Amino acid sequence: MQKPVLILASNSPRRRQLLGLTGREFLVRPSDVDETPLPGETPDAYVLRLAEDKARATAEHAPAEAWVIASDTTVALEGRILGKPEDAAEARAMLTALRDRMHDVYTAVALFHPASGQMLSEVCHTGVHMRAYTDEEIEAYIATGDPMDKAGAYGIQHAGFSCVDALDGCYASVMGLPLCHLERLMRGVGLAAEVDVPEVCQRFLAYDCPVFSSILQDSASGREAFSS
Numbered sequence: 001m002q003k004p005v006l007i008l009a010s011n012s013p014r015r016r017q018l019l020g021l022t023g024r025e026f027l028v029r030p031s032d033v034d035e036t037p038l039p040g041e042t043p044d045a046y047v048l049r050l051a052e053d054k055a056r057a058t059a060e061h062a063p064a065e066a067w068v069i070a071s072d073t074t075v076a077l078e079g080r081i082l083g084k085p086e087d088a089a090e091a092r093a094m095l096t097a098l099r100d101r102m103h104d105v106y107t108a109v110a111l112f113h114p115a116s117g118q119m120l121s122e123v124c125h126t127g128v129h130m131r132a133y134t135d136e137e138i139e140a141y142i143a144t145g146d147p148m149d150k151a152g153a154y155g156i157q158h159a160g161f162s163c164v165d166a167l168d169g170c171y172a173s174v175m176g177l178p179l180c181h182l183e184r185l186m187r188g189v190g191l192a193a194e195v196d197v198p199e200v201c202q203r204f205l206a207y208d209c210p211v212f213s214s215i216l217q218d219s220a221s222g223r224e225a226f227s228s
């Protein structure tokens with residue numbers, strides 16, 4: 001049987017890198033959608049809508065038999081959506097507001113099959129605590145340019161800034177692609193990866209993931225474990 005064509009609808013180098021960990025071959029076809037939140041839209045509804053919109057937009061130019069993967073990440077502070085900063089001043093304001101406290105990161109992942117119209121999607125929530133970095137550290141981090149293409153103006157993976165001191169959930173999801181959630185969706189349509197995704201993910205990200213591969217093997221308990 002021919003391998004199905006997988007398309008990652010993303011411009012994000014982090015998403016490319018994370019999906020690459022699953023050992024799958026895929027094409028990259030970024031989509032361009034309006035990322036303005038709707039009035040009163042909650043962060044989880046927002047990321048879900050955008051992930052599905054991105055998948056549909058890319059599917060318009062993809063072979064019907066392909067499977068399209070898309071994702072969206074947002075940071076929320078007390079329910080307020082923090083997208084990518086417009087400029088250094090906004091990055092500074094976001095990083096100051098997030099300092100020494102908890103916030104939420106929501107990432108939605110969508111898997112779309114244009115030929116059948118199947119759209120499978122999930123939202124992953126992670127609680128994140130920022131350390132009490134100084135104003136000088138904020139300035140030095142902004143000077144690297146790293147915050148500008150990231151929701152909430154930070155990258156958990158930036159070794160120099162290392163702004164996150166505690167995390168309740170999924171590191172890969174904060175970085176842009178919840179690999180276990182995606183793996184579960186893909187298994188549901190017969191597209192299981194050939195590697196042990198949680199194991200590879202933890203090894204690569206050097207983080208202690210609360211998700212065990214056994215959970216993925218049992219889709220019933222998996223569904224409960226991933227309902228966050």
Ligand SMILES: Cc1cn([C@H]2C[C@H](O)[C@@H](COP(=O)(O)OP(=O)(O)OP(=O)(O)O)O2)c(=O)[nH]c1=O
Pocket residue numbers: 009010011012014015030031035054071072073074075084105149150151152154155156157174175176
């Ligand atoms: C919070 C956080 C976000 N991010 C990134 C992930 C996403 O790339 C970005 C959020 O913007 P998104 O709109 O989710 O994604 P994107 O515009 O970069 O890529 P595309 O829509 O083409 O898929 O922020 C990190 O890399 N590290 C982090 O710690």
